[in-house]
Amino acid sequence: MSLRIVVTVKYVPDATGDRHFADDLTVDRDGVDGLLSELDEYAVEQALRIAEAADAAEVTVLTIGPEDAKDALRKALSMGADKAVHVEDEELHGTDAIGTSLVLAKAIEKAGYDLVISGMASTDGAMGVVPALLAERLGVPQATLLSEVSVEDGTVKGRRDGDAASERLQARLPAVVSVTDQSGEARYPSFKGIMAAKKKPVESWDLADLEIDTEEVGLGGASTTVEAAAERPARAAGTIVRDEGEGGKQLAEFLASQKFI
Structure with missing residues (x-):
């Protein structure tokens, strides 16, 4: 029987923008x-490595977002994923992490799965809670923040590195795991992979397909609320120390005033 791996991915604003x-x-x-x-990308990479080591496996990438979110799916498909699912619905605008976990869980159940792999966090929200919420909604074990992961004989195994020690974790499938940026460099899509991705299937689902009430998602259904937001203050000009024989002393005084020494 083929191992069914679902990778949750997110289309995010470019951090350099x-x-x-x-x-x-x-x-x-x-x-x-x-x-x-x-x-x-690290989650996609680990899914592909697990699939390559298995006798038979299929990797599905799943995202929620507007039309442009298909770009994230195409990148994952060009890396080597087999197919993709795009959940798009205007009512999803403003959905928080809890609502996102509901939509993802419904889509994962509809797609069918043995193993769900997520990144450690998104680079925009950076909450890192969705994998745990997913495991709770799906009613399966979770093994999060893994820097090493593999599947053997129906069991997912991994290593979680902490500040003081490393832990070995394992769980029977089906299960949810998340991987860190220490799990292994993500591969670059090859030209062949980019061309092949254009022919791979991408299914589009909306809230009705997943039997989700619009009141459970969006800004109106969010359990968390942003009360206020302000732009980060412009960076202040730095202090220039001109060395005219007293540079070292001035530098030491500055570091001491900032409590760096």
Whole structure:
């Protein structure tokens, strides 16, 4: 029987772009270019490695987002994933992490799965809670923040590295795992992979397909609320120390005043 791996990925604003909040205090995604979240590339990579080591496996990438989010799916498909699912619905605008986990869980159940792999966090929200919420909604074990992961005899195994020690974890499938940016460099899509991705299937589902009430998602259904947002203050000019024989002393005094020494 083929191992069914679902990788959750996110289309996020480019961190190098000029990012802003919209009037409703959601991220303004129209004013900046987007891309596949870098941390999700590690999840795709680990899914592909597990699939390559298995006798038979299929990797599905899943995302929620507007039309442009298909770009994230195409990147994952060009890396080597087999097919993709795009959940798109205007009512999803403003959905928080809890609502996102509901939509993802419904889509994962509809797609069919043995193993769900996520990145450690998204590079825009950076909450890192969705994998745990997914495991709870799906009713399966979770093994999060893994820097090493493999599947053997119906069991997912991994290593979680902490500040003081490393843990070995394992769980029977089906299960949810998340991987860190220490799990292994993500491969670059080859020209062959980019061309092949154009022919791979991408299914599009909306809330009705997943039997989700619109009141459970969007800004109205969100359990968390952004009360206010302000632009980061401009960086202040630095202090220039001109060395005219007293440079070392001035530098030491400055570091001491800032409590660095």
